[in-house]
Amino acid sequence: MTDPTGRSFLSYRRSRSDECARLIAAQRERGIPTWRDVDDLNTEPTERELRRVLRDDGIANVVLWMSPETADSLMIRNVEAPIAFERHGRADGFFVVPVAAGGLGYQEAAQAIRNSVSLTNIANWNTIKLDADPATDADISRVANQVLKQRLQAIDARLPQGEPLRISFNTRRAMGPQLGSALAIDWSHRFGGDYNREASAADWQRKLLPALTDVRSTVEQVLPHRKLLICGFASLPAATALGFEFMATSGIETAWEQRMPDGNCQIWNLSCGREDAGFSINILEGELGSDDLAVLVSVNNDVTQAVASSVGEVGPFRAYVHLNHHNSRQGATLDTPGQAVDLARKTIEAARRARSEYSTGGRVHLFMAVPVGLAMLVGQLLNTLGPVQTYEHVQSDAIGIYRSAALLNCPS
Secondary structure, three states: OOOOOOEEEEEOOHHHHHHHHHHHHHHHHOOOOEEOHHHHOOOOOHHHHHHHHHOOOOEEEEEEEEOHHHHHOHHHHHHHHHHHHHHHOOOOOOEEEEEEOOOOOHHHHHHHHOOOOOOOOHHHOOOEEOOOOOOOHHHHHHHHHHHHHHHHHHHHHHOOOOOOEEEEEEOOOOOOOOOOOOEEEEOHHHOOOOOOOOOOHHHHHHHHHHHHHHHHHHHHHHOOOOOEEEEOOOOHHHHHHHHHHOOHHHOOOEEEEEEOOOOOEEEEOOOOOOOOOOEEEEEEEOOOOOOOEEEEEEOOOOOHHHHHOOEOOEOOOOEEEEEEEOOOOOOOOOOOHHHHHHHHHHHHHHHHHHHHHHOOOOOEEEEEEOOHHHHHHHHHOHHHOOOEEEEEEEOOOOOOEEEEEEEEOOOO
């Protein structure tokens, strides 16, 4: 029986490696774990190993990337494609996404994949036809989104009614497929490793934020009544962007599985009742000529020194709004989901008041040292604040500095 949360197998010619590397990245950025020969093929006889992999229930689908070179590949025509079609015929959730690439028409693609061991005629399928050669980034996203749609359909058909859709979300390191996760969003290849933990502005705007939009829109289309339960090791800007995409007004109930200091987990979502978290709001006036507002949220650490050290990287600001714990400047904890909700809502309320009081119409700049679940909750409430600039903390020295990350809610 096919595991619908398994990997997406890519069948392609290596002369198309650039296109297919972009497709692998696009799938992973949308939560689809992948299998590709150059990454995952064991040191075994190639045909035997490919047959074993393709028949494994942990392979959820095959993307059949047909290009002019496919006609010369006996491995694709006589091994990969026939096994893929055979598994599709079992009707157990396994699916095939055929793609006519490299300028091929529908009939040309069918001819390129024709073989003597299968009666399947790909000309009768709803093949994705790509006109550009090589494929554009828009083409790549189109294919990845089709895989995402069919994956979610297969998962929804198997998932018991009332069960949440589980999503893992990782930016710090590649985690691979996660047991029980319908989607495993992996952005680690955009973040440069454990010491350079920043995605570029171009990657944020062209790759990562559009991928989140695609995930949200596909979830809305395929399973709008499912709750989402998300966990993982994500950067604060990424978690904030996730929350912004699944904002409170989206109608999709979204929760974060927050790991607590004692090792236990709590479910944090905006439906939890507020409990006073003991945080106060302090406002410091800045430069009269600025139209931007800085919002500082200090939970794990006090962010003020790092913001002050970031002069030249950030600012100037009309005012600084700082939320920190009444009794601690060294760090605090949020003990309950209700306290997290209280601080998230208090952050947005304080930002709105400061915007009104100081008549700022520019960007809100968000500096946080908080649990990742709180970053997601804050993101879910940002829809009324206009453009919001998030920041990544970079440990350049004992204090560190902030560098810009995702820009949210900004018209393109």
